[in-house]
Amino acid sequence: MRIGIIGAGQMARALGGGWAAAGHEILIGGRTPRRAEELATAIGHGARAGGIRDAVGFGDVVLLAVPVPALPDVLRAAGDGAFDGRTVIDCTNAFVPDGSAGESLVLAEDAVAERIAASARGAHVVKAFNLCAAEVWESGNREYGGRRLVVPLCGDDPGALDRVGSLVRDLELRPAVAGGLHRARYLEATSVLVVGLWFAGVDAGAAFPPLEAAFAVPDGA
Amino acid sequence: MRIGIIGAGQMARALGGGWAAAGHEILIGGRTPRRAEELATAIGHGARAGGIRDAVGFGDVVLLAVPVPALPDVLRAAGDGAFDGRTVIDCTNAFVPDGSAGESLVLAEDAVAERIAASARGAHVVKAFNLCAAEVWESGNREYGGRRLVVPLCGDDPGALDRVGSLVRDLELRPAVAGGLHRARYLEATSVLVVGLWFAGVDAGAAFPPLEAAFAVPDGA
Numbered sequence: 001m002r003i004g005i006i007g008a009g010q011m012a013r014a015l016g017g018g019w020a021a022a023g024h025e026i027l028i029g030g031r032t033p034r035r036a037e038e039l040a041t042a043i044g045h046g047a048r049a050g051g052i053r054d055a056v057g058f059g060d061v062v063l064l065a066v067p068v069p070a071l072p073d074v075l076r077a078a079g080d081g082a083f084d085g086r087t088v089i090d091c092t093n094a095f096v097p098d099g100s101a102g103e104s105l106v107l108a109e110d111a112v113a114e115r116i117a118a119s120a121r122g123a124h125v126v127k128a129f130n131l132c133a134a135e136v137w138e139s140g141n142r143e144y145g146g147r148r149l150v151v152p153l154c155g156d157d158p159g160a161l162d163r164v165g166s167l168v169r170d171l172e173l174r175p176a177v178a179g180g181l182h183r184a185r186y187l188e189a190t191s192v193l194v195v196g197l198w199f200a201g202v203d204a205g206a207a208f209p210p211l212e213a214a215f216a217v218p219d220g221a
Numbered sequence: 222m223r224i225g226i227i228g229a230g231q232m233a234r235a236l237g238g239g240w241a242a243a244g245h246e247i248l249i250g251g252r253t254p255r256r257a258e259e260l261a262t263a264i265g266h267g268a269r270a271g272g273i274r275d276a277v278g279f280g281d282v283v284l285l286a287v288p289v290p291a292l293p294d295v296l297r298a299a300g301d302g303a304f305d306g307r308t309v310i311d312c313t314n315a316f317v318p319d320g321s322a323g324e325s326l327v328l329a330e331d332a333v334a335e336r337i338a339a340s341a342r343g344a345h346v347v348k349a350f351n352l353c354a355a356e357v358w359e360s361g362n363r364e365y366g367g368r369r370l371v372v373p374l375c376g377d378d379p380g381a382l383d384r385v386g387s388l389v390r391d392l393e394l395r396p397a398v399a400g401g402l403h404r405a406r407y408l409e410a411t412s413v414l415v416v417g418l419w420f421a422g423v424d425a426g427a428a429f430p431p432l433e434a435a436f437a438v439p440d441g442a
Contacts, residue, residue: 100401107407110331131428135436144434145366147427152418176423178414179319183327186417189410193399196407197373198435202397205429206368207352213365214419215356 001025001167004059006052006074008035010134011065011091013042015171018137020045022170029055031070031077052077061087061163062123068094068112075119084122087160089167090184091129093191104199107192113154113184124160127184128153128168128175130191142172147210152178154187222246222388225280227273227295229256231355232286232312234263236392239358241266243391250276252291252298273298282308282384283344289315289333296340305343308381310388311405312350314412325420328413334375334405345381348405349374349389349396351412363393368431373399375408 001024005016008030016039020026026047030036036049056062056078066074071092075083094108109115113127128151129137142149151168153175155161165175178187197204208214222245226237229251237260241247247268251257257270277283277299287295292313296304315329330336334348349372350358363370372389374396376382386396399408418425429435 098400098404100403106404132430133436136430136434139434141430141434144427144431147424149430150418150423150425150427152414152423152425152428174427176418176421176428178418178421178423183319183414183417186328186410186414189407190414193373193404193407193411194429196404197371197397197399198432200397200399201432202371202373202399203368203432204371204373204435205426205431206365206371206395207373207397208415208426208429209353209357209362209370210365210426211419211422211424213357213360213362214425215354 001163002058002060004029004055004057004062005065006055006062007065008032008039009065011129012063013039014134014138015063015065015091015129016047017043018171019167020047024170027055027058031066031074053079053082056082056086059086061089061167063089063091064116065091068092068108071116072119075116081121083120086123087163088116088120088123088125089129089164090116090125090127093130093188095192095195104196105192107188110188111185112188113181117181124155124157125181126153126155126160126164127181127187128164130187131194137171148174150174150176152176152187154178154181154184156181222384223279223281225250225276225278225283226286227276227283228286229253229260230286232350233284234260235355235359236284236286236312236350237268238264239392240388241268245391248276248279250274252287252295274300274303277303277307280307282310282388284310284312285337286312289313289329292337293340296337302342304341307344308384309337309341309344309346310350310385311337311346311348314351314409316413316416325417326413328409331409332406333409334402338402345376345378346402347374347376347381347385348402348408349385351408352415358392369395371395371397373397373408375399375402375405377402
């Protein structure tokens with residue numbers, strides 16, 4: 001697949017590196033040309049660098065891997081209609097410092113993926129990869145406690161969900177469709193909750209029983 | 222502790238039954254007197270039944286365990302100022318059917334706990350116990366994969382958080398403060414995401430790496 005990646009930070013490196021190693025063609029579109037070049041070189045496997053318009057024009061799939069405040073400029077730089085018909089992966093979280101004491105982060109807005117879909121005309125937006133830090137996607141660990149790491153996806157276009165699901169599997173992760181794009185806001189909220197618990201030293205995953213225990217007693221028993 | 226429970230359904234039975242067995246005094250305040258009586262009898266350990274005002278007046282801690290649409294009537298029935306200074310546990314989720322195909326539930330509103338705090342004057346609201354079904358709290362299983370089940374709590378009053386944390390431990394579960402009441406909306410969103418995945422047959426917990434893996438590679442490595 002041809003994948004355009006907008007951004008040259010940790011998420012771009014972690015996901016782009018994995019996809020390049022899996023045989024996909026990568027074009028890193030950077031806001032800073034030098035950083036895009038450096039990342040493309042670091043990724044290797046023929047990965048190339050260019051500008052934002054290059055990455056959007058190149059990709060069957062475009063990964064948005066920039067901080068949320070940069071999104072409006074990036075979408076504008078791509079040009080009107082540039083995303084039409086393309087699968088766009090949104091892995092961002094609108095984290096900002098929580099003003100109150102003892103807490104880490106809150107969301108600056110409650111539905112980033114839906115806003116992207118409203119701005120990027122014709123894009124098939126899929127929210128994915130926002131629950132874990134780049135380090136996790138880069139680490140090479142794919143199973144914990146005998147369970148393959150699950151990547152929930154939210155999106156409205158079946159083809160786009162298939163395409164992203166296939167890219168999730170190419171990273172040896174397990175895709176799980178978690179509903180339409182109107183549910184992406186739940187993924188965003190879950191991320192800020194879970195990261196807050198992790199920062200506080202709590203094993204957030206321990207709040208979720210395994211599937212076989214989640215409905216332990218039949219209804220009405 | 223004296224615990225007033227408003228509601229006579231599965232959550233009231235699961236949590237009230239556990240707390241009664243742990244030695245707490247329980248008063249079930251029902252909207253339907255017969256159901257409250259039946260539940261108090263089923264719980265045993267001296268649990269009593271009464272009306273909504275009785276439960277609120279009785280409890281150092283009051284558990285709201287009714288469906289979200291019933292909350293306004295219940296808060297009104299308690300009487301003005303009835304919650305002043307009391308610890309109120311909100312375990313509810315504003316689940317409604319998702320209109321779109323293939324999906325289960327969405328949230329009818331995005332911040333139930335904050336609305337309760339705004340309505341119940343003087344209450345110290347703590348969101349808790351909303352991530353798992355009543356069956357889980359009732360099942361007797363407290364550890365999965367060697368990890369004790371974590372119950373995240375959101376609330377603003379330190380004394381109320383301590384009190385609810387102690388009640389979590391009395392059920393042999395592990396409390397984890399997840400921030401102020403303004404973060405309870407993240408708990409609510411997480412619940413609808415996770416339940417949706419469970420309904421779809423996905424092991425939602427597998428989306429969250431264990432704590433030691435959540436930041437697997439040092440920043441900047």
